[in-house]
Amino acid sequence: MTLHPSQQWIVPPETVAVAKASFPKGNIYIKMYEQLGQLYTDNDFESLYPRCGQSAMSPAKLALVTVMQFAEGLTDRQAADAVRSRIDWKYALGLEITDSGFDHTILKEFRERLIAKEKENLLLEKMLLILSSQKLVKARGQARTDSTHVLAAIRHLNRLELVGETLRQALNELATHAPTWLLTQIGTDWFDRYGSRLDEYRLPKDKTERSQLALTIGTDGHHILQAVDEATNLPQLRELKTVKILRSVWVQQYVFVKGKLLWRDRKTTGMAPNKQLIESPYDPEARNATKRDTNWTGYKVHLTETCDENSPHIITNVETTPAPTIVSECNANIKSFPLPPVMKSSPAPPTKMSCPSPPCKVSLPLSPLR
Secondary structure: OEOOOOOOOOOOHHHHHHHHHHOOOOOHHHHHHHHHOOOOOHHHHHHHOOOOOOEOOOHHHHHHHHHHHHHHOOOHHHHHHHHHHOHHHHHHHOOOOOOOOOOOHHHHHHHHHHHHOOOOOHHHHHHHHHHHHOOOOOOOOEEEEEEEEEEOOOOOOOHHHHHHHHHHHHHHHHHHHOHHHHHOOOOOHHHHHHOOOOOHHHOOOOHHHHHHHHHHHHHHHHHHHHHHHHOOOOHHHHHOHHHHHHHHHHHHHEEEEOOEEEEOOOOOOOOOOOOOOOOOOOOOOOEEEEEOOEEEEEEEEEEEEEOOOOOOOOEEEEEEEEOOOOHHHHHOOOOOOOOOOEEEOOOOOOOOOOOOOOOOOOOOOOOOOO
């Protein structure tokens, strides 16, 4: 797709007439357009599109739809239906009454373009510039940062399930890329052990049997990692994502002492801190944390908002980090906007909230398997 930018849109007279008749006192989107004008222009997103190809829909309008979609908690399909059916949305977007809108999948493609070009913050930055010009965000004003939890879309795994599922995932990907090689590395009992998902109800209940199974899985995983390292004719196997996750999990869950593989224990061999511990091979950046009475596995979103008296509170920065990250650590990474506020600590407890879309993630380095 290629972009043919349109700098300014004008609300059609018929749309204005119907909107004013439907909302004689106005509504949030009509007032937004009248007070702030056009929030985005196509040129703001020019770097997202190639120079040739099929004409793309106006990214400025897609950006505004994305903002309104988030404000109302709508799915892509619901947002696309709102563009077709709601007069207040047509007014804010400068569309004709008869405009049939677009397919809902375009919204997903637009978000993917933003992420691919690392322009996730562009929508907020452009909006803050307009709010600054309206003196709604003050230079050197006061602001506060607080955080709340975001749950990872994964099931909770205990340590035994974690190592079993991590190895099973790696074996599945290795079977796709080098099936013949893999058959020479595994035994027939591996199919029984890793053929199905490892669930607690299928695992042994006896503590000794569980410890023995953990060591068996550890030995199998170490054998696979060693075989991958020695497969000089298949160097691409070492770069597989699941193999890298396997290596990291094995560093965290196992240790060699005097040449013997041991299942790590917090009292004897020690464990990695929560900031590094992988909780699931299916989301290796999710971490476990506790804040007050809440324990969760996932991430933490840090929201910075202005808090000047007699002024609206406006979010100026959003940052998603691993769950154990504290606010003071996040403050150092907060990006500066045209009118950066002065930070102060927040006296209020966080408000629980859900994450409508996959968050931007930050990974932590892990030491290699030795």
